[in-house]
Amino acid sequence: MYEWRTTLWRQGSIVEPSDAVSLGLINPDEIHTSLVIIASHDCDLTRPPEIEPVVEFIVGNVINKIDGNCADAKTARRLHTTVIGQSTLYVEFQAPRKSVIAKNHFEKINPSKTYSLSVDDLRTYQYWLGSRYYRSAFPDEFEDRLQSSKLAKAISEAVRPGGEDILAVLFNLDDGEDITRNGDDDLYKLDIYILYASESNEGRAFNSATNAVVRVQKAFEQRLLHPTNSWKKIELVSCEAISDAAMPYLVFRRLKRWRLDYLSLADVPQQEVAQN
16 A cells, blocks of 8 residues: 655656656647646645545646746746756746646656756745735725726836846735725825845846836826825835845735736736846
């Protein structure tokens, strides 16, 4: 009998493409264009089929380049990541493509020795899986004000050129208080942090985030401050660029990530992969 407590399968394990074909997870003609990754949690994978009868997986598509706006779990629906193999692959995983297969199919095969995620990319993948079910919820009235002022689009367009340099857009709305606003003069108070990467090319990332800050500030002022010089709907109290190395964890926990979920791939010009 297979001993699931000692299984090699883990969340983020890659299924060898030939095994994925034999299991019917991909078609034979997709063996070089698709990659199957495990989505089930480690704890579920180590339980016997009588307790956890299925394994969750996602079929990803091999792509030519990383779109930085789909990297680092910026959107809960789509993730672009790097897969280590005989050659480096860039893969897109889409959350709606998650599916299941009976666990006993995995008793006679092991995770791929050819393909894997780096430690950092595995952490991002795990965070991305969780973000599908835990997303920052903002009041409908606040979201309506962002949309009606076309600021949601403006923020996205401001951070888009930063690609992988910009890790997240973080909101501090009304200092975390749940306040019901009524009328354009009853203002939401908003602080925005553009979080940028410090490891690969910090100078370039700082410039990308700083440029995004300038564009965001200008958009808010044009739409909600001018020409009366009096804020309407939302007051942008501050907007600043901050390095992931400088962001205090306590502050980070109090902020809410604003996601780019509504952008479609067709709307987002793809970014070249960042070079060190």
